[in-house]
Amino acid sequence: MSEEFGMSDATVSEIADAVRAGSQLSEDLVETVIRRVEILNPALNAVCYRDYDTARRQAREIDAKVRAGIDPGPLAGIPLGVKDLENARGMPTCFGSVFHTGAAPASDDSPHVERLRAAGAIPLVKTTTAEYGFAGNCDTILCGTTRNPWNLDKTPGGSSGGSAAAVAAGMIPLCTGGDGGGSLRAPAAFCGLVGLKASHGRVPTPNGIPENTGYGVVTTTVRDMARCLDVMSGPHLRDRMTLPLPGIQYEQVMETLAVSGLRVAWSTDLEFAEVDTELADITHHAAQVIIREAGLDQRDVQVEFPNVLAAMGAVYTHRIESRLRCEGLLPGRWEELSPEVRRSFDGFRASNECELIRAQDVLTDALARMAALFEEIDVLLTPTTATPAFAAAGPAPTLINGRDASRTLDAPLTPLANYSWNPSISVPAGVTRSGLPVGVMITAARHRDDVVLRLARLLEQARPWPRHSPSIQ
């Protein structure tokens, strides 16, 4: 009966295998996580809703299945946190906004949550999020400020900040998230975790509408990420953009895939972003390790892109503000939006229709450049973010290296893969002098999720990272 899972050596895969083997009770795991949440969450504020009773019942069912010789699945008994932009059956989804206070419990799971649950995972809490997912921190009027376990004055990132904080602190072993512009990868980088935005369509969305959002999880190891991707992947009737089954087991190929000779390029800033120099050094060093360990063929190619973040910001601002106006919430309840969301809206809003059209053109141009780039390379390595974690209550940094970064902020490099649909993973590259984790991002050709996992695994083997934040321990 281990109370040490997540805090010491046992990974999600190891715990699930132990439950399947009958040597670990799911009920005990759930009780342990509940205790950890009650102890740690006051400092982190990563959890915004609890459904312990349902979780306990589901745990008993899993333990009963195991006793009956039935395999509950590859994530058997794993307590799960679900980001509050996604549905978990029986728990309300509030999108981090006071506009959704009192929302009714969801009647069903988001598709990826449904698949995780079917594999044996047990949702028991909702984790905090940036309001409507539109900020690089989780500081909302509805839920308050979520904090980074590596440094409680800093943000765990956004918008999947609550999930990242909970996993990094060893509070909950597995949590979900979504990545529409970096919202899984940036929090993973801020919290020393693995965060994957898979190829678009690999993991189904709730309705097949978002053309840039991928859903997934944050984990502490590459194996856990690969196992979850195996669980979540596959076509779904509700999402027209889903891909066929990949035909491989990611948990297997991450150990065996031959990647030697693949063409790789490194870019510190995609030629448009301002990136902190210490962070650039750390991530570049990690990239060199990946190249060496994998035997990649480094190419000197031009990696130049327009400001994708600003373009995405204009498009998102228009979309969300339009929706809120239609529902009568804006402009009257402007002050009830979270501060960082208001700052983002004000900073990226297109002042007129033409600006909005031009923003869309920037994204189109970026897609073309990405396609041209991936004719010359197979892998792109960059820093995940432009800065380490910033202040928990914001604002996002507008000055980096003494230069203006108001149009690029903390995570300008992640949105590219959201629009180009390439698989892109963030893995821990190191820790800054001030003790904050930073991530290196591996982006591969579309549909080559196996490549990013394999390269991530090689880095993990060469330079293992601490799986949890030390300060909370």
Add this chain to the structure above:
Amino acid sequence: MILSRAIKKALNASLSAGMMTMPLAAGALAQSQDEGKRTLEEIVVTATKRATSLQDTPMSISAFDASYLDANNVNEFSEFADSIPNVSAPDGLNGAGNSISIRGISSQTRGGSSVEQPAGAYLDQVFVGAEGFLDYVIYDIAQIEVLRGPQGTVWGRNTASGAISYRSQRPTREFGGYVDVQAGDYDLSAFEGAVSGPLAGDKLLFRVAGMHYERDGYIDDLDGGSFGTQDQDAVRAQLHFLPTDELDILLIGQYLESEGVDNIPTWSAGPGYEGPPELNVGSVHGKRVGRTNGPSNVTSELFGLTSIVTWNLADYELTSVTGYQSAESSAHIDDEGSGLDLAEAIYGLTAYGIDHDPDASDIFSQELRLVSPRLWNTTEFTLGLYYFDREFDTERSVKVGSYIVDTLGLQLPFGASALLERERVASSTESYAAFGQGSFDITPRLALQAGFRITEETKDFAFANGAVFLGENDETLLDIPLGEPLKLDQFEDTVFTGMLGLKYHVSDDVMVYATYSEGYKSGGFNRSFVTAPDLLLPFFGPEEVANHELGLRSKWLDGRLTVNATAFFMSYDDLQVEGRVINEQGQIVSQIENAGQAESQGLELEVTALPAPDWELFFSAGYLDAEFTRFVNVDGADYSGNSLPFAPDLNLSLRSRHDFDLGAAGTWYVQGEWVHQGSYYSEPSNRERGSQGSSNMFHARAAWISANGNWELGVWGRNLSDEDLLVDYNPAVEDNVTLFHGATLRSWSAPRTAGVDLKYSF
């Protein structure tokens, strides 16, 4: 994981007793004239907290006065310990008196937050802890008394094997002083001086004494310089206030600062060695040669205040002794002393981006005692209360270097090549005691002695640990900060120690005695526990000793011959010894363990003679049989029957001094000493490689004293045969073939030294 630098060495040697207590002039023999014959002076000691004659005190005591210390160029206890029966003080890696072995019982540790020394050391009646003033050069000392056997009644606190009492020179009623300069090999240069006299008639007296001591180390650095250098400066100021005949107030303030290059052991390996050359320097270059890959500097600063107030109340004497000492030390040392990036220890300095607090120790003690006059012509007693409080705080980092990481294939986060293990330990010790001792004359010749002490001691410990992972250029890759301190359960103990004895005067010059006495050394907290809490024990228990002793004190030939002999049997329960454990990461961690039982028995003989008016002979002998009667160490090895470390079976000393009167040209004297020590083992497993065979040492001094006694010019040499005696050996290192390929580290005693000195007294 620190590779231990423990350097306990028991050199048993003998020294003649019967030292003069009242130096009439520097370097001159004290003597009393009786119808033209010289006789040996009565030696007054304060071993029972009242002034008694050594020949009349039923304890095994050796006493050394200022003239002896001057004539033997004593700067530290280890320089003359080999002349005391069954006493040794292995040359400290830093200064003197760090670890004193009495009757085979030595501390296997180098002090720390809670480990006590087996012999209590006192300066002007105030207990001085490990790494206190008595770990450095001593100066302006009036007398040193070495008390063998447990002193659990009037001295009490942790004097299981004995006590050593130092008394500094007092302010004088007449103005005077001295200046003494020394020079010698290893670039020795030393100064000692004092000035003393009245400030307000007989009511207020002062004394100011100072010392500077500097020399190179005894281990040559292959890259230049040496290891074990000394550079110490100290000052002591006293005010003696005597407002009335009944009241006596003495205030003492002292300060000392020290810096130097830390000593290192010698690495050597046997034939067929195939490991790194850095671990075989000793075999290639000699046993006093080394090289490190990093700094090895230590600095310390000490401050002390003492007040001794005595009231004479109708012939009763009420004395209050108050003492306060604080010490801070800082160091960045190459912990294993080799050229490999293996281990470093840092405290009190900034290194690897971390500001470390210094090791800080504060000690406060208060004793109140009442000494009775002789009552009803039969009875004397002493009663007292004692309070002691010590606070110790240390913040240290120990580096696990790239050699260990690479050799063991450790997978450190982010590919780190080295690791700093950080610890913070705060400990406090508080002790209350009540004691009493008395003597009752059953008959005019037979006296009953009894004493008791009740001690209540509590210790508190809190610790925190963290780690920093370092890259190839020592950049920080990951910092796990020191967490919130974890406070362990309080350690508490209440102990009763007693003494019972009979003293019989066969004649005025012959006394025999038999005593039973108990001693106690308190338990404490394993400092290394924080580095391996899953592997080590947090506490070690107290050690208890019972001593049975028979003694003879006698004077012959009209006071020209004293013969003092003692036979003893001591049994130890739960003896504390250091065990060294190597964990899965190849780190060596030590912990104090209660070894079980040990016994120490033997004989001590001290003979002082004046064969001729200008010829003094001192002979001493110690026979010692000290072994573990039950000891299974933490690895399961059974050491029962093994000899206690640093407990040679025989030590002898013969010293002869001859004075020559040159009339108006003054006097000159020549003094020689032969010290023989039997073989011994340096650690509990009694390995041959850690054994030291029997040895003979020779010391000599010649000096001229001016006719008026104001000037003395001397030349001296110690260890003239240049013996190298093993003072430390590490079997755990030798066993770790993976890391050290069979090499091991050993340390040696001081080599042959010589010098000159010039003293002017006024």
